[in-house]
Every structure is written in C-alpha cells, then in structure tokens.
Amino acid sequence: MRLSTVILPIHRWSEGQQVWRRAEELGFHAAYTYDHLSWRSFRDEPWFGSVPTLTAAATATGRIRLGTLVTSPNFRHPVTLAKELITLDDVSGGRLTLGIGAGGVGFDATALGQEAWSAKERAARFGEFVGLLDELLREDATTREGEYYSAVEARNVPGCVQVPRVPFYVAATGPRGLRLAAEHGQGWVTYGDPRGPADVPVEQAPEVIAGQLRKLAAACEAAGRDVGELEKVLLQGSTAEKPLQSVDAFVDWAGRYRELGITELVIHWPVPDSIFANDLGVFERIATEGLAQLG
Template sequence: MRLSTVILPIHRWSEGQKIWRRAEELGFHAAYTYDHLSWRSFREEPWFGSVPTLTAAAAATERLRLGTLVTSPNFRHPVTLAKELITLDDVSGGRVTLGIGAGGTGFDATAMGQEAWSPKERADRFAEFVPLLDELLREDATTREGTYYSAVEARNIPGCVQVPRVPFYVAATGPRGLRLVAEHGQGWVTYGDPKGPADVPVEQAPAVIAQQIGKLTAACEATGRDVATLEKVLLQGSTAEKPLQSLDAFVDWAGRYQELGITELVVHWPVPDSIFENDLGVFERIATEGLAQLG
C-alpha cells in the first residue's frame, strides 16, 4: 500500500512550493491537486489553475509523482488537455498521473456559460472524452469525430515520456464509468459513497468500498481484464471517518482498506479553518510512520 496527499491549489507559489517540497521530504508516493475553477467552501478564496501548479511543482521536486484528482470534461477538451499533459509529463520527467472523472454539478459545470448537464449527458460525454484522450496521448496524429468531442489531424509530437502514455486513474462508481476503468484505466479512484458522509455511518463505510470493488471486478471480467492489474485508490475526506485525528486512528483506518484491496490512500494536506483542518504535526507523523505500523 502507498500513501499520497492532495494539496489544494490555494497558495501563492511563494508559499505553495514549500508544501510540495515538504510532501516529497515526508516520503509521500504522490501529491495530487484538484482540477477545478473553484470549489465549494473555497469559492471566495484564492484558487489557482491545476496544470500550471503541477508544472511548477514538477520543477520544485525530483521524485514525487504528480497528478490531478480529478480532471473532468466540465471545462476541458481532450485536444487541449492532451497537449498540456504531454508538456507536463515532459517537464516532470515522466512523473504525471491523470486522475479523471465525469464531473459534477458544481461551479465548473456552468462557469463557461453552459447549462448544467444531466447525469446521462455527463456519462455520454465522459464515454467519448476518455477514449479520445487516450488516442491523442498515444498517437502522433489523431482524427476522430464524436457527438461532443472531435479531433482533426491533432498533432501530439513527441508524445509522452511515459510509454504508451501517462497513466489514467479513472474515478467511477456506475456501470458505464467502471467499464471505462476496465478498458482504459491503470487505476481506479473512489471517495466512498456518492451520497455523502451524512448518509453513511462510519461503520458502514468500508462495506460501501467493498461493494464498489465487487462491481469493478465484474466490469473487468466482462472486458477480459484482471482487476489485479489496476491500482485501487481511496481519496479520504468525503466520509464521516476521521483517520487524521491521530496516528492510531490512521493505522486502524488504513488497515481496514488494505484488507479490502485498496493499494493507495490519498489524504488531504491540512488547511486551517476549513473542512480539511487537521493538526500538521499529527499529519506529518502519519506520513512518516503510518504505513510502517500496518505490519
């Protein structure tokens, strides 16, 4: 099992770079950031772009993997996103992972003037977005016509540093999304029950993940994929669980999900006066000692 972190893009780089470097010093496997135009309670606060932030982080670090958790079609197009990812993969020396999901109904969904998409349209768009992005990142030139997304002789030379392309970690819980994981993903991302923490008691949270892994396994079997070839990533912070309150709480939490087959845990870097407020000293101790205590 690996431990990674999410660093929200809320800091001016004079301060933010210190956090990304510290994440590397603490030994995190990867540091991700949210790819949003703004997000929930941070809407009236500073919020910077994910790709420029990750590019700066790539220059400020040497070993740490970097990525989005997650990018969505809400304000992205595969052609332009592919070019940015190829560039970021080059700058980082092949340390990029793309977390990608269908998107939701938050601020990103209407910031460009469009009407919010229905769940069906989001799923339809995602089903076009992922295969086209996959092709764009693998091929020197791509032409494909879709209902929502097209490419006409789109060039992506020299391609990714990572072969055949940057890894895709696909966030999904429904049948269509899980099929995309099986067909295109190198990893699967979950944050727990989509209903949210108010609807799922703490003691029931692991059962939700177990059920999702069962559905993922079925989707892989249907496409001839071995589910064991997928990384299984759990993003902390969207359930009523409190694994960052103490080292013991983390070890107990991590152990439960390790038994279920989760291979990477992602915890939020503490943000004072927010829903991600936690003691930084405890957090750093979790980063350096937590996984070692799993046995």
C-alpha cells in the first residue's frame, strides 16, 4: 500500500514550494492537487491554477509523483489539456499522474457562462473527453469529430515522457465511469459514498467501498481486463471517518481498507481553520510511521 497527499493550491509560491518539498521529504508516494477554479468553502480565499502549481512543484522536487485529483471537463478541452499534460510530464521527468473525473455541479460547472449540465450529459461528455484525450496523448497527430469535443490535426510532438502516455486515474462510482476506468484507466479513484458523510455512518463506510470494488471488478471483466492491473485509490476527507486524529486511528483506518484491496491512500495536507484542519505534527508522524505500523 502507498500513501500520498493532496496539497490544495492555496499558497503563494514563496511559501507553497516549502510544502511540496516537505511532502517529498516525508516520503509520500505522490502529491496531488485539486483542479478547480475555486472550491466550496475556499471560494473567496486564495486559490491558484493546478497546472502552473504542479509545474512549479516539478521544478522544486525530484522524486515524488505529481498529479491532479481530479481534472474534469467542466472547464477543460482535451486538445489544450493534452498540450499542457505533455509539457508537465516533460518538466517533471515523467512523474505525472492524471486524476480525471466527470466533474460536478459546483462553481466550475458554470464559470464559463454555460448552463449546468445534467447528470446524463455530464457522463456523456466525460466518456467522449477521456477517449479523445487518450488518443491525443498517444498519437503525434489526431483528428476526431465528436458530439462535444473535436480535434483537427492536433499535434502533440514529442508526446509524453511516460509511454504510451501519462497514467489515467479515473474517479468513478457509477456504471459509465467504472467502464471508463476499466477501458482507459491505470488506476481508479473513490472518495467513498457520493451522498456525503452526513448520510453514511462510519461503520458502513468500508462496505460502500467494498461494493464499489466489486462493481469495478465486474466492469474490468466485461472489458477483458484484470482488475488487478488497476491501482485502487481512496481519497480521504469525504466521509465521517477521522483517520488523521492520531497515528493509531490512521493505522486502524488504513488496515481496514488495505484488506478490502485499496492500494493507495490519499490524505489532505492540513489547512488551519478549514474542513481540513488537523495537527501538522500528527500528520507528519502518520506520513513517516503510519504504513510501517501496518506490518
């Protein structure tokens, strides 16, 4: 099992670079950031762009993997995103992972002046988006006409450092998203039950993930893939569980999900006076000691 972190893009780089370097020093497998224009309670607070932040982080670090968790079609187009990704993969020396999801109905969904998409349209767009992005990152030139996204002789030379392209970690809980994870993903991401922490008791949270893993396995079987080929990533912070309260709480939580088949845990870097407020000293002990205590 691997342990990674999410660093919100809220810091001016004069201080933010120290956080990303510290994440590497602590031994995290990867450091991700949210790809939003703004997000929930941070809407009126500092919030920087994910791709420039990750590019800067790539130059400030040398080992840790970097990525989005997650990018969505809400304000992205596959053609321009592909160009940014091959550049970031190059700057990072092949350390980029693309977490990608369908997006939601938050602030990003209407920031460009569009009407919010229905759940059906969002899913349809996501499927087309992922398929085109996959091709763009694999081919030197791409032409494809879609219902929502098209490319006309879009060039991506020299392509990704990672072959055949940067890995996709597909965030999905529904059937269409799980099919995309099975067809295009090198990893699958869940944050738990989409209903949120208020609706799912702590003791029921693991069974939610177990059910999702069963559906992922079925989707992989239907696609002719071994579900064991995919990383299974759990993003902490959207359930009523409190694994960052102590090292013991983390070990208990991590062990439970390792038994279910989760291969990578992602915990939020503490942000004071926010929903991600946690003791930094405890967090750093979890980073350096937590997995070792699993045995």
